[in-house]
Amino acid sequence: MGRIYGVSLGPGDADLITLKGLKALQQADKIYYPGSLFKDGRKSSYSLSILNQYDLDVEKLKGFYLKMDLERAQAKTIYETTFQQIVKDYKKGLSVAIVSEGDISTFSSFSYVLEKIKEHKLPINLIPGITSYLHLASESEIPLCLQNEKVVVIPRVQTRGELQEAIDNFDTVVLMKIKSVMDSITEVIDTKKHSITYAECLGTDKQFITSNWAIANKREIPYFSLLIIKKQAL
Secondary structure, eight states, rough: OOEEEEEEEEEEEEGGGGGHHHHHHHHOSSSEEEEEOOOTEEEEEEEHHHHHHSOOOGGGGGEEEEEEOOOOOHHHHHHHHHHHHHHHHHTTTTTEEEEEEETSSSSTHHHHHHHHHHHHOOEEEEOOOOOHHHHEEEEEEEOOOTTTTTTTEEEEEOOOHHHHHHHHSSSEEEEEEEEHHHHHHHHHHHHHTEEEEEEESSSSOOOEEESOOOHHSSOOSSSSSEEEEEOOOO
């Protein structure tokens, strides 16, 4: 039988992969990467843009593309099809890597493939990575948390009340997938009480970071954007 790896690619900068992760990719016979399928038929893959920087054999790269909507039927089909292909490769004795941007255990499509791998009791080695919010903390030269401070990470915060509760009860609030909830964020944050760090496309040539919410709020927010909100010291 072959070997199966789950490999974290990091937030975008090709140098932020671990040595263990890069070695797994270099030794792999097949590499599966996730991507997005849009309504107009266009395909895009952030993971592939990172993989392309490692001088890998393009013949071993294979994408699985998911529709950009909340309907899960197509995604379930793609995950199942991808899993069956991985099983065939594994039974052929191939070394297979399944990758994801950021960390494979944090808001990652890899987890749905992992679920199937574990159900069928196939051996797998997971290689962790750097998340976008850890990268942003480093780029901004701010501590994400100190001593007994509490941190919460929220994707696509649903309501003004949910965000207010998080800000009231945590010292640091990390918001991901913020494109559709900018109005709610604007209603809640108080720049006199909170420090704001906004970023988009970290680790790429389109990287943008600002601590000025008025500037951030005027931008066309991409999918790969996030926000760190910290309570100001009294």
